[in-house]
Amino acid sequence: MSHQVRAVVALEKSAPVTVETIVVPDPGPGEALVRVEACGVCHTDLHYREGGITDDFPFLLGHEAAGRVEAVGAGVTEVSPGDFVILNWRAVCGSCRACRKGEPWYCFATHNATQKMTLTDGTPLTPALGIGAFAELTLVAAGQCTPVDPAAPATAAGLLGCGVMAGFGAAVNTGGVGRGDSVAVIGCGGVGTAAIAGARLAGATTVIAVDVDPRKLERAARMGATHTVDANREDVVARVRELTGGFGADVTVDAVGRPETFRQAFYARDLAGTAVLVGVPTPDMTLELPLIDVFSRGGAVKSSWYGDCLPSRDFPMITDLYLQGRFDLDAFVSETIALDDVERAFATMRDGDVLRSVVVL
Structure with a gap:
């Protein structure tokens, strides 16, 4: 039938x-x-x-x-x-x-x-x-x-x-955000905003939202961002470093998926920090970075596929957090x-x- x-x-x-x-x-x-x-x-x-x-x-x-x-x-x-x-x-x-x-x-x-x-x-x-x-x-x-x-x-x-899990998982599963960490999220649509909310839930104390749209930055602040950066008006890397004591963020999340935003994520992280790509690039996009910078900065550069989630583990867990009023x-x-x-x-x-x-x- x-x-x-x-x-x-x-x-x-x-x-x-x-x-x-x-x-x-x-x-x-x-x-x-x-x-x-x-x-x-x-x-x-x-x-x-x-x-x-x-x-x-x-x-x-x-x-x-x-x-x-x-x-x-x-x-x-x-x-x-x-x-x-x-x-x-x-x-x-x-x-x-x-x-x-x-x-x-x-x-x-x-x-x-x-x-x-x-x-x-x-x-x-x-x-x-x-x-x-x-x-x-x-x-x-x-x-x-x-x-x-x-x-x-x-x-x-x-x-x-899809979107909420991808963002939450990019911060918590892939980035490993923990208590006291600093986090910068570039791109504050649904995925980026979920990364912000997930980072706060995981215990991050400095959560920096970066976008070119003031409306999105306002929403990001409501969802847990402690600071906002207008990428049309400020140098993103310099401002993230300023907000993190001059060092850069422990975890950066690129929720846009463009070469220029991933470069910002790469250079806005602390020397041993983690840069996470969760925004989806198009097949024609390429990235060029000085190899010495990749070598000398240490830390990790990761892609996050579906927030590195395990649905049988993560969906019930986040649903329970929602029902408890925590997410x-x-x-x-x-x-x-x-x-x-x-x-x-x-x-x-x-x-x-x-x-x-x-x-x-």
Whole structure:
């Protein structure tokens, strides 16, 4: 049996998205059918629409989601119908060399559903990040479903599926921010703001927000930044050093992903500090640094893939922190919208006036 539902689809490169009727099959072995309750509008969805990730159009967009398991296929033991879950795009295999080393967050064989969702004419859809959650129902690998406390509203919980987790994890998991540390975050959109909030939760005492948009700096201050730097008006590296006793920050996070912002992150860190890249660059970008500076400064330069998270560990933990009033996921929700409003949400996102628009189904 299959299901026909409404969904947001990018039919061709750079064209406005449309709401189409799609066909979602019942789950096969290892798969789960999920009724989506809420899904955040992430920059990655816009990258898909613009052809900036692959050219496998048409795309079924949406990936930052939470909902209820409707049905499971043969052999599924991780989740059951009725479970409230956050969807993830790093379903670990458990058997690759990273998993066998006890580092499943680096899993080299993450997987998605085997069956294809399609348009009504049979055209197969490519789901964004293997999820495709701007839809009333979606089909995923069962390992992409992480059960969390159902007391959390889907509008908040779903944000852990991508942006908030990426930022929180970049600071806490990849950067290893700890008590008394100084942190500088470059780029204060959803990911950067989550890094700021995560750094404060982890015990950082100096948290510096850097951006070119005063609105974003104001939001960053509300989310825990102790200082703000307007990159249009100040020398970022010099100002971060000034705010950290002349040394530089213990951890810097580049949440933009451009050569110029990563250079700022590299030189704004303390000599033995850690620079983390979590912003996603485009394939054409290159970085040039004097090799002697890489050698002589010590410390670490790291990339953060999905915040180096382990969904089964991190999603329930952050959900619990939210329910305890210690991590304000609601503050990331700028507006709630309908499926038909996703194209407008992309325009609002470009303007920089939201942290997250969240589709409620």
